[in-house]
Amino acid sequence: MKTKDFFGKFVSGYLWGNLLAMALVVVALAFGVKIGLEIYTHHGEGIKVPDLSKMTYEKAYQLLESDGLLIQVSDSGYNKKLPADCILAQTPGPGTEVKQGHVIYVTVNSPSSPSFAIPDIVDNSSFREAEAKLMALGFKLLPPKYVVGEKDWVYGILSRGRQVNTGDVVSISTPLTLLVGNGHYGDDDDISYTDASDYDGMSMEYQYDDEQPTDIREEPAVYE
Numbered sequence: 001m002k003t004k005d006f007f008g009k010f011v012s013g014y015l016w017g018n019l020l021a022m023a024l025v026v027v028a029l030a031f032g033v034k035i036g037l038e039i040y041t042h043h044g045e046g047i048k049v050p051d052l053s054k055m056t057y058e059k060a061y062q063l064l065e066s067d068g069l070l071i072q073v074s075d076s077g078y079n080k081k082l083p084a085d086c087i088l089a090q091t092p093g094p095g096t097e098v099k100q101g102h103v104i105y106v107t108v109n110s111p112s113s114p115s116f117a118i119p120d121i122v123d124n125s126s127f128r129e130a131e132a133k134l135m136a137l138g139f140k141l142l143p144p145k146y147v148v149g150e151k152d153w154v155y156g157i158l159s160r161g162r163q164v165n166t167g168d169v170v171s172i173s174t175p176l177t178l179l180v181g182n183g184h185y186g187d188d189d190d191i192s193y194t195d196a197s198d199y200d201g202m203s204m205e206y207q208y209d210d211e212q213p214t215d216i217r218e219e220p221a222v223y224e
Contacts, residue, residue: 149181
């Protein structure tokens with residue numbers, strides 16, 4: 001084959017026609033795939049997520065199903081003012097536009113308050129540390145009661161007047177009272193101290209003879 005004939009094939013209309021046809025086929029395929037994906041994924045179409053707050057789970061399920069959406073319980077909480085099995089929270093939030101078939105995750109109200117084990121805080125934590133740990137679990141705390149011991153050190157926990165220990169399971173709806181050290185030490189501190197405001201002080205009467213006390217009557221301090 002002559003060189004002139006070889007290069008002549010590259011400039012022939014037949015070759016360029018085939019290349020153009022192949023390019024058009026590739027473009028058509030790409031465009032078809034794009035259109036197909038948009039149809040499959042409902043491109044440009046959005047469904048607004050309804051507000052499910054305080055709805056029962058069954059009602060929320062029916063509402064989302066009618067809109068082409070799905071529902072799934074992701075967590076539970078407790079609100080004694082609301083009926084059990086109602087929706088407390090949702091993700092995505094109300095008004096968010098999603099595509100058909102999207103899953104809406106909800107938090108439902110538990111029929112009873114959750115219970116947790118008492119953490120290891122007795123004789124192992126300061127008042128602030130114990131308070132933070134218990135409140136993080138959801139417990140409510142009453143004002144502390146003070147006992148003889150190192151100041152602000154936790155020596156016990158009361159639940160409705162009953163002492164509870166590490167590992168005991170208690171409902172978070174039951175308030176707790178911490179027994180906290182008052183900072184008093186020594187053999188003379190064998191007292192029951194429950195509140196700093198109950199301190200009545202100490203009164204003393206002296207009878208002097210030649211400016212020396214001969215009789216001392218001392219009323220001991222009482223801490224209720």
